[in-house]
Amino acid sequence: MIYQDYIRVLTIDLTEETYVISQRKDLKAFLGGVGIASKLLEEHLKEDKPVLDSEQCIVFAIGALSTIFPIVTKTVAMFWSPLTGELGESYAGGRMALTMFMARYDAIVIKGRAKKPIYLSISGHSVEFKDAAAMWGLESDEVGRIIREREPGAGKRSILRIGPAGENLVRYASVCVDTYRHFGRLGLGTVMGSKHLKAICIYGKGSHEIKDRKAYFKAFSDIHQKALTTDLMKKYHDLGTPIGVSGMNANKSIPTLNLQTTFYEDISALTGEAFAQRNLIRKTACAGCPVGCIHIGQFRREFGPGYEYEAISVSYDYELIFSLGTFLGLKTSDEVLEMIEAVEAYGLDAISAGVVLGWATEAFQKGLITEAQTLVPLAFGDQKNYLKALKHISDRTNDFYTTLGDGSAAAAKLYGGEDFAMQLAGNEMAGYHTGYGSVLGAAVGARHSHLCNGGYGFDQADDFSMDTLVDRVFDEELHRCLLNSMIACLFGRRLYDRGTIVTAMASIGETHTEESLKQAAAEIYKNKLRLKKRMGFDQTAMKLPKRFFETPGGGTQLEEDVLNRLIRDYDEKCQTLFTKAE
Template sequence: MIRDFFRVMVVDLTTGKTRLKEIPGRAEYLGGSGLAAHLFREFGHIDRDWDDPEQPLIFAIGPLTGYFPLMSKTCCAFRSPYHNQYTESYAGGKSALSLRFADLDALVVTGKAKRLTAVCVGSRLVDVRDVEYMRGFDAIQTGRVLRKIFPGSGRRSIMRIGPAGENLSAYACINVDTFRHFGRMGGGAVMGAKNLKAICVLGDRGFDLPEGKAYPKLYKHIFEQLTTTEMMAKYHGLGTAVNINPLNALKSLPWKNLQQTSSPEAEKISGETFADDTLLRNAACAGCPVGCIHVGFVREQFQTNNQYLYRQVGYDYEPIFSCGGMLEVTEAPEVLRILDVIEKEGLDCMSAGVALAWATEALEKGAISENETLEPLKWGDSETYMRAVEHLGRQDNDFYRLLAQGTMKCAKRYGGEDYACVLGQEMAGYATGEVFFVAEGLGFRHSHLDSGGYAYDQKHDEKDVDKALNFLLQDGRERIVLNCMVGCLFSRGVYKDDLLAEALESVGYGELNGSMEDIGRRVQRMRWRLRLEMGYRPDEVVIPKRYTEITTWKGPVDVDYMDALRRAYAAKIMEMGAPPEDEGTQAPLSTAKKTPS
C-alpha cells in the first residue's frame, strides 16, 4: 500500500518499550538520507554527546526499496564518535529488503540496555535477548550464534558488532549479514555504547506489487540495463579491484602511507591477480542482479597435522588499497588474511589499514617505539599487522586506545601529524589530486562517495576553482537524491533523474517526480545544518602536509589551487547550512552548541 507517511518502529533499550509511529514528510524527505536526518531532528539531541543513551541510532530505507533492482541499501545515521557530529553510513546485504518485508520505512533505537543485548524486530514482534555471554565474541562468531537464536528465512538480516564496537572504537563498523558493513564513522561504537551487540531484522510479511502494465515493463527495462549492457560489467567482472592498475598508472594509488603514488609491485595485488589467485565466487546484495561482491579464500594449516582450514573473505578496491598498498603488503592471500582479522574485530578496514600505515611510519621515524606498538611493525609484514589489528580492536594499551579514536588524535599526542593520512577520517584510496583531497576532507561524511571528486581529478588538468566547486555541489546533490531512494551508487549511471521519476510514478509516488531536485536541495541543507549546529567548522579544516608532497599524472599538487578550492567549498558549506527561509518554522534541536570531543 502506497502511503504518504513513514512507518517507523522505535525501540527504547532503557525501558524495553517499543512503539510504532506514523511520521509525515514523504514529499519533503523521500526516504533514506532525508528520512534519517528528519528522524534525527525528532529524536536526536544536539546538546548531548554521541554516547548519551538517548541519542538515536537510525536505519532508513527508500520508496523504491524492494520494487526495483539495486535499490538495495540502507542508510544508517547517528552522532559519530569520530567527531561528535551527525553522520551517515550505508550498507547493503539483506538489511534493506528485510526492513521492507517487515513493513518498516525506518528503525530507531534509543536508550541503553543494562546488559549486553540483542534485538529482533519484525512487523509483528520485538524480541529482546540478554546476550551478556557473547561479550568479547568476534563478529563472525557472533553471526553464527545469532542465526541459531533468531531463526528465519532469507528475509532475515543480522547486524552485529565485534570487540572493537564493544570497546567504543571511533571506527568500529557494524557487520551486516556476510561481507557487507556500515563501515565508516563508528556506527559499531554507537551500538557498543548502547550495550547492543546485534540487531536482527525479520522480514516476516509480504507486500503488494503495483498493478497494471507500467511497473513490470519498467522493471524489465531497468533489469536489462543492469545485466545485458556493459554499464555494470566492471562491477560483476573484476569488481572495483580493477581500479588498482589504472590508478597506479595515473600515479594516484596511495602506497606506503602515501609516501608514493605508484609502485611496480602494485600488479601483485591488482584485481586481475586477486581473481586469478584467490577468487572463489561472486555474491550479491538482496534485490541486486549484478553480483559485485567478490569473495576470496584464505588457507591456514593446522599446526598438529597436515589439514587446512579455508575461510571466505570478501574484497574490493578499498580493502586492497588500505591493507595492501598502504602497508606495502604485496601478496594477495596475505591481504585477505589481514582483512579476515579486521572482519572478526569489527573494524572499518580503510581506517584500520591507514592507521597502521601511519603507525609504521611513526615507528620508523622514532615518534613512537615498540613500547607503544607492541609489535615490530614493518612494511609488508602481514603477520605483524594481523597481531596489530587485534591490539587495535581490543585496545591492549594506551597507544592503541588512542589510535582507535582516530589517527590524527594519536598523531597530535605522539607527533607525526604531517604524515597522518586523514581527510576528515582516514583517507579513501584515491590520491588523484586537489579536488578529491578537498572533497573528502570537507565532505559531509568524509567519504569518497560524497561526490565524484576522484573522477573529476582524473579527467581535468585545468585549475578552475569555480568549475571544480560547481561540480562538487551539483554531483553531491544528485547523489543525495539517490541516497534518499536508497539506491546503490554503482547504479547512478542507470538511475538518472528521468528514470527515477518514471520509477516513482510506476509505484504510485508520481506526485514526487517534479520535486526531486527540490528534495535534494532540502536534504542537502538539512544535513549540513545538523553538522554545523554540532560544531563543524569547514573553514578550519586543515589538509595534512603529506597531501602537498605527492605527484600525480598532472604533476606536483598545486597547493594554492587546493587551498583556494578548500576555502570556496567551506564558504558554500556554511551557506548551505544556514537556516533557510522555508524552514523558518522548524526549531533547531537546541540552541546549545557542543564542542566536538
Template sequence: MPYGFNNRILHVDLTGKNISVEEPGENFYRTYGGGPGIALYYMLKDMPPGVDPLGPENLLVFAPGLLTGTVAPCVPRYTVCARSPLTGAFGKSEAGGWWGPELKAAGYDAIVIKGQAEAPVYLWIDDGKVEIRDAGKIWGLETGTAAAAIKEELGDERVRIAQIGPAGENLVRYAAILNELGHFNGRNGLGAVMGSKKLKAIAVRATGRVEVCDPQRLKELSRWVSAEAKVHPLSKALHDMGTPGGVEGNNAAGALPTRNWTNGTFEGYEEISGTRLNQEILVKRGGCFSCPVRCKRVVRVSGEYDVDPRYGGPEYEALASLGSSCGISDLRLVAKANEVCNRYGLDVISAGLTIAFAMECFENGLLTLEDTGGLELRFGNKGIFLELLRLIAYREGFGEWLADGSVALAKRIGKGSERFLMHVKGQELPMHDPRVKTGFGMQYALAPQGADHQYAQHDPFFVPGNPLGQKAGRPLGILEGVPATDLSWRKVRTILYTSFLNFSYDSLGACVFGFIARSVTPYNILLEIIEAVTGWETSLWELMKTGERLNTMARLFNCREGFGRDDDRIPERLFTPLKSGPNKGSLAIPPDDFRKALDLYYAMAGWDEAGRPRQGKLLELGLDWLAGV
C-alpha cells in the same frame, strides 16, 4: 494506502525498554525521502547539541531508502546515522546486502534507537512484532559465531542480521556494523555507538512485501536495467572485476596510496590486483537484493591464511588500505586481514590507515619497540599484521593506542607526528588521491561525515570527451567536460550538483554502482522507477532539491556541533607533489586555488563565509523549522 513506504517509524528506548511506532505521513517521505533524510530529521529535532557520541542521548538511526525493499533494481541500501565517536560530527554510513529490504518488508521505514541497555541485548523484529531480547550469551562472540547463535535461538536460518563484533563492544572508534557477514556500514565508528548502547544485533524476519503502485511497470523497468547491465561498459566491468579492478587503474595513474600516501605507485600492485584476485582466490561473484550488477567478490584461501568465503572478499578500499598503504603485497594476507576485520567488526579503511600512520611514525623514530610492545611497525612487515588487528579489536597492548584512530594516536605520540596524518575531521582518507583527481579533495573537505569518496561523483566521469559523463552531466546543466585536475568554477559546480545527486541516491537507497554516472541506469529510468513505486508524479528537479535539502541539514548539524570553515581542510601532504609514478614531482594541489574553490562552493550552496547555511536557503528548502538552529 502508501506505496513504497510503510508510514511506520519504529522508536526504541533501550533505557526504559519502551517501544513505539510513529506514522509521519506522506509529506514527510516526500520531503526527506528515506535513509539519511529520516535520520537527520530526528537527530536535529530530538537530539540536543553536544551529546556524548558514546552516551545514552546519542540517537542511532537505521533507515532504508525510499525504494529499498521493492523489486526495483540496485536499490538495496540502508543508512545508519548518529553523532560519530570518531569525528564528533554527523556520522553516516551506508550498506547494501539484504537487511534493509527485510526491514522494509517487515513493516518499518526506520528504527530510531536511544538510551542504553543495562546489559547486552538484541532486537528481534518478526514482521511487525518487536522484542528486546537478552544477548548475554552472544556478547563477546565474533560476528560469524554470533549470527549462527541468533539464528539457532530463533529457529530460522532466513533471519537477516545487522550486528557488531568485538570491536564495537570494546568501543573502537572506527568499529563497523555488518549484515550477512559481508556487507558493511563501515565508516564513522557507528559500531561503537551500537556497542555503547549494549546492542549486539538487530535480527529481522519478514514474510510480507513492500507494496508498489504499478508492479507491472516496475517489472518492465527492472528487466530493462537487468538487460542493459550485461552490456553497459561500466556495469559489466563492475560485474567482471568488482571494485578490486581499481588497483591496476589507480596505480597506472600514479594514484594508488602507498606507504601512508608517501607514494602514488606500489611495486607490488600486481600481487594485490583485481586480476590476480580473479585468477587465484575468487570463488563467486556475490551481490545484493534485487541487483543485476553483482559486483561483490567472494573469495576462499587455504593454507597459511585460511579465508572463509562466508565473509565475502576484499573490495578495492581494503586492498589499498590493508595492502599498498601498509606496504603489504601478499594477496592472501590482505584477504585474511579483510576477513579478520569482518570477524571483529572493524572498518578496513580506518584500520589500515591508522596502522600505516603508526608505521610511518615508527620508521621515523617517533614510536619505539617499547611503545609498541616489541612489534616492528615497518612497512611490509607481514608477521605483525593480523596480530595488530586483534589487539585493536580487543584494545589490548599497543592496540589500545590504535583503537581511537590516527588523530588520537598522533596526540598521544606528539613529536610533530601530526604531519603524517591523512584524515579530514578525524576520519581517515579513502583510497583516492586528490592530487590526480582534484574533486576528491573537495569531497573529502566538504563531506559532513569526514573524508568520504561517495559524497559526490568522481572526476573521471566528467572529463572532456567522456560520452558516459556527458550523458550524466547534460540533464544537470553540466554541458562541458572538466579535466580531472581542474579546480575552476566548473569543477566546483560539478561537485556541488553531484553532492546533491548522491544525497538523493542515499535517500532512495540507490547504489551508485547501479546508476548514472557510475553505472547503467539514467535519470529518466530512475524517475519512472520512483513513479512506478510511489505513484508520485516527480522530476529530476524534485530529486535534486531533496538531495540539496539533506546536504544542507547535514551541514547545519555540524555547525550546531561546533564545526565550521576551519574543519573543511585536507592533509598538508596533498599540497606537495607525488614522489613516484607518472606524476612524480607534479600535481600538488595549489593551496590558494583550493581555498578559493571552497569559498565558491559555499556561495553556490547558499552558505555564508563561515560555511553556515543562510536563512534564505533554509526557507527556500522548506526547512523553516531549522532557521533558528
C-alpha cells in the same frame, strides 16, 4: 511507506525495553533514505550530551524505491560519529533493506542503553529484546552463526552484528551486515557497543500489495533490462571493484606506504586479475541487485605442524586492497585476505584500520613512538606484526593502542606526526589520491568519504577543469542526496538519472518531476549541513595533513593554498543554498 502518504517509523528504547510505531506524514517530503534519516537524527540528537551518551540515537532508513527496483539495495545509518565528532552517515547492502521493506518499516530509530548485552529480534509483528550476555566478546562471524541458528526466516532475514572492537568502543568499529557487507565507516559499531547492543536480526516475511501492477512491471522490466545491458555487469561482476587497482596504480593515484607515494612497484599480485585468478571462489549480491559485485576470495592458512591447513574465505574490494595492502606495503593477495579476515573478526572499519596502521608505521620509523608502546616492531610489508597490531587495537591493550583506537587524528595529536596522519576531519582517507578532486571531495563531503560526491572521478575525467571542479563536486553531492534517498547503490548511479527516478516513482504512485526531486535533494542537503553545524563542524577551519601536498596525486602536485580556496568557494556555495531559499 510505499503506497501510503506517510513514513512508517519504528522507535525502540533500549533502556525501557519499549517500542512505538509512528506514521509520519511530515517526513514524506524528504522522500526516504538519507532524507528521512537526517530529519529523524535532527529530532533525536542531543548535542549538549556526549557523543556516546545513552540518549543519543542510531537511525536506520530504507529508501523510496528500496529493493523493488534493480540495484536499489542500500540501507543508511545515521548517528553522531564517535570518530569525527560530527555527522555519521554510513551505507550497507546485504539483505537489510529488503527485510526492512518486507517488515514494513521505513526507518528504525534506536535509543537508550540496554542494562546488559542484548540483541534485537525485529519482525513485522514484534520487537524482542533478547539476552546476548554470552555473545559479548565473541567475534562477528560467530555471533552471526548463533543468531542464524536461534532466529527463524532463512533467506528472509538480515543479521547485523558487532565484534569486540565495537564493545571496546574503538572509534572506528564497524557493523557487519549479512557476513559480507558493512556499515564500515565512522564508527556505527562503536555506537552499538555503547548501547550494549551486540546484534540486530530483522525478519521480513511481510509484503506490500502492488497498486498498479502493469505500470510497476513495465518500469521494473525496463530498468532491469537497462542494468543488464550497461557495462555494469562487466565492470562490477567480472573482476569487481578490484578492477580499478591496476588502473589507479598506472595513473599514480593509489595511496601507497602511508601516501609516501601513489605508485606501487609490486602491484602485480594485488590487482583484480591476480585476486580473481588466485583467490576468487564465488560472487554474490545484495538482495535486489542483478550485478553481483561481491567477490569472495579464499586463502589457505597453515595453523600447525603436520600439514594442518584451514581454508578461509572473505569478501574483498578495491578499498581493502588499498588500505590493508598497498598502504601498508603488503605483497600478496593472501596477505591482504588474512588482514581482511582480522578486521572482519574484530569488527573494525577496514579503511580506517589500515590507514591508522600506516601512520603508526611511519611514526615508529621516525621514532615518535617506541616498541614499548607498539609491542611489536611495525614495518611496511610486515604482515604478521600488522595482524598482531590489529588485535591490540581491538583489545585496546595499552595506552598507545587505546589512542590508536581513537583514530589517526587523535593519535597524531598526542604523539606527533600530524603531517602524515592521513585523515580528513578525523575520517581516514579513502583509496584515491587522484588530484584536487579527490582531496576536495573528501574534505567538503558531508561525511568526508570518497562516496559523498565522487570527487576523484572528476580528476580522471577527460574534461577536467579547475574552473568547474567546485560546481561539479557540489552538484554531485546534491544529486547523491537524491540517490541516497532512494537508496540506490552508487554503482548504479548512471542508471538512475533524475528522469529514470521520476518514472520509477510514478510507477508506484509517487508523482514527482525532475525539478521537484532537485528541490527535495537541496532540502536534504541543507538538513545535513544544519546537523553538521549543530555538531560543531566548520568546513573552513579544517586542517589537512601536509602529505596531501607533498605526494603528487594522479601526477598533479597539489598546493595547499589552491585547495583552501576551493574549499572556501565550496563553502560559499553551501551558504547560497540557504540564502537562496530564504
